[in-house]
Amino acid sequence: MKRRASLSPLRALLAVATLGLLSACGTRPPSMTTPSGPPPAVRTCPPAQACPACPACPAAPAAAPPPAPAEPLQRIDWSELPGWREDDHAGAWPALRESCNAIAQQPRWQAMCEAARALGGTPPAASVRRFLEAHLEPWAVLNSDATRNGLITGYYEPLIKGSRTPSEHYPWPIHGIPHDMLTVDFGDLYPDLKNLRLRGRIVGNKVVPYWTRADIERMQDRAPAPTLLWAADPIDLFFLQVQGSGRVELPDGTKVRIGYADQNGHPYQSIGRWLVAQGELPIEKASMEGIKNWARANPQRLSELLNTNPSYVFFRELPARGGGPIGALGVPLTDERSVAVDPRTIPLGAPVYLSTTWPLSDRPLQRLMFAQDTGGAIKGAVRADFFWGFGPEAGVQAGRMRQQGQLWVLLPRSSRP
Structure with missing residues (x-):
C-alpha cells in the first residue's frame, strides 16, 4: 500500500564497490576529504613478489574493530509488556485472522493459524490473551545501538x-x-x-x-x-x-x-x-x-x-468492496490494529505489541497490532506507521501522530528470529 525502495540503494552499492576498488589500488577518491593537520602515514611498500630485493614492509597497526550492532530482537517475559493485560485482545482478532489468510502456509505460523481457526470467529478477550500466550513469546525490538525507543507515525485512507x-x-x-x-x-x-x-x-x-x-x-x-x-x-x-x-x-x-x-x-x-x-x-x-x-x-x-x-x-x-485498503501483506487493513513496519526486522503478518501515546498527548496507547503493511518512509527496527482507518476523523489523528514508542514482535514458541 505504501511507498517502496528507491534508486538510492543501487547507487550506494555502486559507491561501496567503487570505494573498495580505489582503496585496493592505494588511491583516495577525490570526493573524500581528510581532517586538517598533517597527512596520515601511507604504506608505500610494494608487494614482495613485485620487488624481491625490497625489505619486508612492517605490519600496519591493527585497527580497533567497530562495535558490533545490537541484535534487533531480544527475548523477554510477558510480564514486561506494559499494559498487556489491560488491552482488549478481542479487538485484534479480526486482524489476526486476516494475517493468517496470508501466512498460514508458512511453516513457522502454520500451527498457530490452525489453532486460531479452531478457536472460532469471535472469542472473548481473555480467551484471545490466553491463546496468544500459549502459542507465542514476545521479543523486544531494538535499534542498532541497543536502544528501544523509535518513531511512531500514523496514516489513513x-x-x-x-x-x-x-x-x-x-x-x-x-x-x-x-x-x-x-x-x-x-x-x-x-x-x-x-x-x-x-x-x-x-x-x-x-x-x-x-x-x-x-x-x-x-x-x-x-x-x-x-x-x-x-x-x-x-x-x-x-x-x-x-x-x-x-x-x-x-x-x-x-x-x-x-x-x-x-x-x-x-x-x-x-x-x-x-x-x-x-x-x-x-x-x-x-x-x-x-x-x-x-x-x-x-x-x-x-x-x-x-x-x-x-x-x-x-x-x-x-474492486468496490467493504473493509480496509489492501496492505503490503495482501490482506485488508484493520482500523487501529494494523501497522506498517520495516520487514527487514519484523516479518509481515506477525503480531506486534505497541506501546506509545495518543497524538498530541501523554495518554498511553498500548495495544496488540499486526504487521500488515510497509512504507517508503518506514525504515529502521523501532519504526512503525499506525493505521487509523478511513475518512476525515482518521486523517486528523494520523496527521497529528508523531510519537515516541516501543515495539515487541510476538513469534511462535517453536521458531527463533
Whole structure:
C-alpha cells in the first residue's frame, strides 16, 4: 500500500564497490576529504613478489574493530509488556485472522493459524490473551545501538473529490503505472538484495532514472502513463499519494477505491520538513493539517512545495468492496490494529505489541497490532506507521501522530528470529 525502495540503494552499492576498488589500488577518491593537520602515514611498500630485493614492509597497526550492532530482537517475559493485560485482545482478532489468510502456509505460523481457526470467529478477550500466550513469546525490538525507543507515525485512507473526465474543476491527473517505466527486482537475481528495486527508463542504450514528480507534473496528461481519474485538489492528491491508497468521490456521489501500484524510484522527501527548514512553519504546526493550510494560503508556491519531494506514486483501481485498503501483506487493513513496519526486522503478518501515546498527548496507547503493511518512509527496527482507518476523523489523528514508542514482535514458541 505504501511507498517502496528507491534508486538510492543501487547507487550506494555502486559507491561501496567503487570505494573498495580505489582503496585496493592505494588511491583516495577525490570526493573524500581528510581532517586538517598533517597527512596520515601511507604504506608505500610494494608487494614482495613485485620487488624481491625490497625489505619486508612492517605490519600496519591493527585497527580497533567497530562495535558490533545490537541484535534487533531480544527475548523477554510477558510480564514486561506494559499494559498487556489491560488491552482488549478481542479487538485484534479480526486482524489476526486476516494475517493468517496470508501466512498460514508458512511453516513457522502454520500451527498457530490452525489453532486460531479452531478457536472460532469471535472469542472473548481473555480467551484471545490466553491463546496468544500459549502459542507465542514476545521479543523486544531494538535499534542498532541497543536502544528501544523509535518513531511512531500514523496514516489513513483518505477520501478526495474526483472525476472520470477532466474539466476546470477536475484538472489534476491520477496516473496508473507508466508504459515506459522499467522495474528491476534485484531479489529475483540476488536473494540478499530482495528489498531493492531499480526503476528507470531507457534512453538510447542506457537506463536512466525515471521522471521526477516535477517532470510528471510538467507533462500532466501527456505523461507516458494512463490517467485513471482526475482530482479536484492537488494537495489532497499529494496526501493520497503519501498514504498510498484512498477513495475518490465522483460528482454523482459514487466512490472509487484506488490503491498503490508502483512508484517512480525517487526517495520520499518530507514537505513538512522543507517548510520548517524554510522558516515557513514552526515544527509543532508541520502536521498534515498545517501543511494543507499553508498550501491554500500560498497557491502560487504550491508546485515549489510539492516538487521538493521527487517521489511520485502510481495507482490502480480496485474492486468496490467493504473493509480496509489492501496492505503490503495482501490482506485488508484493520482500523487501529494494523501497522506498517520495516520487514527487514519484523516479518509481515506477525503480531506486534505497541506501546506509545495518543497524538498530541501523554495518554498511553498500548495495544496488540499486526504487521500488515510497509512504507517508503518506514525504515529502521523501532519504526512503525499506525493505521487509523478511513475518512476525515482518521486523517486528523494520523496527521497529528508523531510519537515516541516501543515495539515487541510476538513469534511462535517453536521458531527463533
